[in-house]
Amino acid sequence: MRIRRGLYAPVPLEATSSEQVLSNPWVLVQEVFAPGYVGGWSAGEHWDLTEQIFRSICVLTARPVRRKQQILQGVTFVAKHVPPDAIFGTRTAWEGKIKVQVSDPHKTIIDMLDDPSLGGGITHVEACLRSYLGSPHADLKTLIAYGDQLKNGAVFKRLGFLISRSGKPDRAAIAACTQRLSKGNAKLDPALPGERLVTRWRLWVPKRWAGSS
Numbered sequence: 239m240r241i242r243r244g245l246y247a248p249v250p251l252e253a254t255s256s257e258q259v260l261s262n263p264w265v266l267v268q269e270v271f272a273p274g275y276v277g278g279w280s281a282g283e284h285w286d287l288t289e290q291i292f293r294s295i296c297v298l299t300a301r302p303v304r305r306k307q308q309i310l311q312g313v314t315f316v317a318k319h320v321p322p323d324a325i326f327g328t329r330t331a332w333e334g335k336i337k338v339q340v341s342d343p344h345k346t347i348i349d350m351l352d353d354p355s356l357g358g359g360i361t362h363v364e365a366c367l368r369s370y371l372g373s374p375h376a377d378l379k380t381l382i383a384y385g386d387q388l389k390n391g392a393v394f395k396r397l398g399f400l401i402s403r404s405g406k407p408d409r410a411a412i413a414a415c416t417q418r419l420s421k422g423n424a425k426l427d428p429a430l431p432g433e434r435l436v437t438r439w440r441l442w443v444p445k446r447w448a449g450s451s
Contacts, residue, residue, distance in 0.1 A: 263313040264276060264295065266310050266311065267295070270310060270315070271297045271299040271315070271317060273300045274300060275325065275339040276297055277340070278296030278298070278316075278318075278346070278349060279296050279356065280296040280340075281340050281345075281346040281349075282357065286373070287373070290362065294313075294315065295315045296356060297315055298349065300325060302319060303317045324388060326345070327344060327345030328340060344377060345384055348385055350363040351367075351392075351393045352392070352393050354426075354427045354428070355428075359429065360426055363400075364403070367401075378411045381397075382414045382418075385397065386418070391420025395419060395424050397411075397415050398415030399426065399439040402439075419439070423435060423440045424441055424442070426443040432444070434448035
């Protein structure tokens with residue numbers, strides 16, 4: 239596991255030097271966004287689920303978010319407001335005296351499935367999921383349990399669909415997702431057109447994704 243960036247103990251924003259922020263952009267998270275955690279694509283980088291480099295920091299926070307994208311001391315943060323009970327499945331990463339609350343590998347994937355924009359879009363979410371499934375982090379029981387705790391039926395529709403597209407789909411995971419299908423249809427990615435309905439997963443997908451599960 240790579241500790242990419244750390245989070246200092248709370249520091250007044252005006253006392254944070256530009257040099258400090260440039261070397262450790264997460265230094266601002268506790269002061270500006272707590273209670274919350276680094277997640278999405280930033281956590282994906284942290285857990286080696288992706289080789290793609292993102293220029294912004296993804297944060298999930300229970301604080302009200304006036305602007306989704308905020309530039310603080312030259313660093314771009316993309317924040318999503320979540321209810322307090324959605325803040326779970328985090329770990330504290332340490333680098334000396336520096337610590338950061340970051341979603342664990344399972345919560346990172348579940349958050350991306352809940353909102354594909356947190357993973358940079360569904361194509362990258364699928365790539366992260368495949369990396370997760372092939373990594374030592376993989377734990378489908380925990381993944382399913384986190385999905386249950388988040389209480390969004392679309393998570394299981396997307397998860398079942400994406401797992402079924404993999405070369406060796408896990409039958410137990412497919413069955414678990416099937417048992418949890420909620421009523422109604424969801425979109426694979428709300429940012430993309432839903433042109434075809436995959437009835438098995440009650441999921442609207444773009445044309446190029448149809449017939450692939």
